[in-house]
Amino acid sequence: MKLTVVAATGGIGRHLVGQAVAAGHHVTAVARGPRDMPAGVRVVAVDLTRPDMRALASAVRGADAVLSALGPRNPRADAGITSQGTRAIVTAMHAENVRRLVIVSAAPVGPVPVPGQPTAPRHDPGDGFFMRYLGTPLTHAMFGRHYADLAAAEQILRDSGLEWTVSRPPKLTDKPLTGRYRTALNRNIRGGFSVPRADVAHHMLAVIDQPETIKQVIGIAS
Template identity: 60%
Template sequence: MKLTIFAASGGIGRHLLRQAVDAGHDVTAVVRDPARLSGEPEGVRIVRGDLGHPDPAPLADAVDGADAVLSGLGPRSMADSGVTSRGTRAIVTAMRARGVRRIVVVSAAPVSTVAAPGQRKPSPDPGEGPLVRYLLGPILKTVLRRHYVDLAVTEELLRDSDLDWTVVRPPRLTDRPLTGAYRTAYGRSVRGGLVVPRADVAHCMLRALEQPETIRQAVAVAT
């Protein structure tokens, strides 16, 4: 496949890039700073792209001819609040401009019960156990509320689009090596799934491209 990967220099993006190249895909990597990809696999087309720039042409050119787009976009600090929805909106605009339909993005497990502004609060997540529902979840949603609301906005943006989207929702991310032994669940969290390696999230995102049943679905992933 011909793939375009946004935020390819980030924690999940780097795994997406390497796994996609290893699988034989034709990859375009979109990053703000190409220097951050020094030492990455040869043959990757690297595009400098600022998702906040008002000119959509560079992003449209980056997705031109792609079979699918993958986004590892996410905040690196509290100061980055809002970056995911703004960036995803720019990606969607670029895809529409070039007639590209398939997109897989990363979100977060707690977003299953977080509402975007103006939207009704979702029903309780049947995948959440008591520990997550009554202790860990409320703490995380208080500390990281701005980030989760932004991810909820991102998901709503995709739901309202005409694209063939998949949202992958991991819990706490780790830097452990790829296991390939993760679990998934559709429209709910993975029961008892508290952590997952970034490498496994990338693997799940790439695998979704070969699973038409993931289209227009939120897929939780955890070990």
């Protein structure tokens, strides 16, 4: 397949590029300053804080899927980049008639809206007592602007008309790829406190060809 990876030099992005190349895909890497990419990877420099839409459109042109690992380097200082960048990616994909998009969000974002339900549940159905009353409130107190931005990015996808999937991991680690992780549609993973970045990338690549994940939020954890 032809895949475009956005934020290709980040923690998850590097794994996406490496695993996609190893699987034999044709990869275009998009980043502010793409460097040290594997041989054969097409590189397109785009700063998603000030996106060059012509360059971004060229990066997604002809792609079977776009995978975005976009997120702030400093969640407290750089909040806003994910929704801004996601909006630019969606615009570029519409311009080039590319349909499939998979992005990374985060487990503490909150309950997933359910069609036909006037109000979202107060708590994520996958969260246990600790996460509901201590873990999630604490992370929101520390990084509330960041999670609000991720929620805005998810809403951009819901409004996009694209074939999107959102991956919501908890705490990310740099442990090696295991290929063993738990997933759940539209809810967090009970007792899932962390997951390797490499496993998140592995799952993002896997869902590209899983139609049942289209327009779904997927919790993932070890």
